[in-house]
Amino acid sequence: MKQVKYRNSASKLLLLGTVFLFSLLTPVFAQGDPASTEAVVTESAAGGDVAKGEALFKSLCAACHKRYKKMTGPALFGVTEKHDREWLYSWIKNSAAMIASGDAAAVAIYEEYNKTAMNAFPQLTNADIDNILAYVMVPKPPKPEGPVVPNPIDGGGDGSGVSSNLVLAALALVFLMLVVVLFLVNKTLRSFAEANGVELPETEARTPIWKAFVQNQFLVLVSAIFLLLASGYFVYGYFMQVGVDQGYMPIQPIHYSHKIHAGDNKIECKYCHSSARVSKHSGIPSLNVCMNCHKSISEVADATATADYSKEFYDGEIKKLYKAVGWDENTQSYTGDTEPVKWVRIHNLPDFAYFNHSQHVSVAGIECQKCHGPVEEMEIMYQHAPLTMGWCINCHRETNVKVEGNEYYEKIHSELSKKYGVDKLTAAQMGGLECGKCHY
Structure with a gap:
């Protein structure tokens, strides 16, 4: 039998493709949970209880103080190194009395903070104050090394270290290699058959499919x-679908999480969008409305962080707010150096369509979620409804008008109820389908 040189090109390509795919996917499956480096501190050197101190601090002190950062009052970390405990006991229980007595340290603090005395807490015992001091003296944990959060715009939030696009490209490359391998194997087998005198069946000429x-x-x-x-x-x-922007989700210059504000913290929609009650437009909230809370809230809680958005990411967005309004965290005052925020509009009806927010919110009593969807669950705000004419008309046909306690509708409701023979009237029966209601 005639010897045929063995062709190992196919085997080599298959082996190389397998090794390449394995090298790409190994980081995905080799991810492990990093060992926690946080130390659990239960007691301080002075014997205070950190857990009890944390509860007291959050209920009594957190409105004006932070541990590691100046706010309305000074940062409290290291306070036991500046003042002895007996002085701190007296200051916390009755700061005004110490200032009146002429204590030099007390008067200096009073002068530094615009001659504003700290609230008195006579109900606290020395043991309670020791617990608070134990909590504020816990050292600040080090920041994690490496990238903090994947870019939410790029969609890389799975924490795998390898993007899905790269994995798909690797799979496509391996598939291409397999096609080449099959071609080479077929060619090798044919050459082997010809060298050994094996007759191959002749293929019959077929009519091209396009001709058939x-x-x-x-x-x-x-x-x-x-x-x-x-x-x-x-x-x-x-x-x-021209002009229908359902699902539109633009990236705003300052990331605002409706999930945190309206969902977790249960802030009423009309607290920020106050003009929705009395105006045609819901309005964009002024940044001063944001600062009503964020004068005191300069960072989010650790529990706020998610797989896609870290604590450092949210804190950075608050810094953008401070820069826009010209707020100096160190002096707790406005600098006057402001920058406009170019918000991207999401809901935009055409000019020939009239829609009045106050008529729907205040008169009809419709919830914001009826049109805007589950806002309290949205990390990034998007257009929930299509806002087409057909969508509005269907709502008018299905929604009953609330006439209880509304003198405007009492007479017309009684007359139309007799006409239609019903107890409840829809917006359509009240004229909600007339062209002039929305187009005039």
Whole structure:
């Protein structure tokens, strides 16, 4: 039998492709949870209870103080190194009395903070104060090394270290290698057969598929009709979605989480969008509304962090707010150096459509979620409803008008109820389908 040189190109390519894919996917499956480096501190050198001190600090002190950062009052970390405990006991229980007595340290603090005395806490015992001091003297944990958070705009929030696009590209490359391997194997087998005198079956000449299709007139007619109908369907669908921005989710210059504010903290929508009660427009909240809370809230709680957004990310967005309004954290005052925030509009009705927020919110009593969706669950705000004319008309047909306690509707409600023979009237029965209601 004639010897045929063994062709190992296919094997080499297959091996290289497998090794390449394995090297890409290994980091994905080799991820492990890093060992926690945080130390649990339960007691201080003075015997205070850190856990009890934390509870007291958050209920009594957190409105004006932070441990590691100046706020309305000074940062409290290291306070036991500046003052002895007996002085701290007296200061916390009655700071005004110490200032009146002429204590030099007390008067200096009073002068530094705009002659504002600290609230008195006579109800606290020395043991309670020791607990608070134990909590504020816990050293600040070091910041984690390496990247803090994946960029939410790029969609890299799975923490795997390898993007899904790279994995898909690797799989496509391996698939291409397999196709090449199959071609080389087929060529090798044919060469082997020819070298050993093996007769290969002859392939019969077949009519090209395109020629067979053209020769079948019925199939050509049916295909043409199908293509025309499909084209009309897609063209109609394309034109019907022009101007419909459902799902539109722009990236704002300052990341604002409705989930944290309206969901976790249960802030009423109309606290920020106050003009929705009395105006056609809901309005963009002034940054001064944000500063009502964020004068005292310069960072978020550790529990706020998620897989996609770290604590440092949220804290950085608060810094953007401070820069925009010109707020100096160190002096706790406005510098006057402000920058406009170019918010990106999400909901935008055409100019020929009239919509009045106050009519729906105050008169009709419709919840914000009816049109804007589950805002309290949205990390990034997006357009929930299509806001098309058909969507509005269907709402008018299904929504009953609330007339209880509304003198404006008492007379017209009684007359229309007799006309339609119903107890409840929809917005459509009250004239909500008239063209002039929304277009005039």
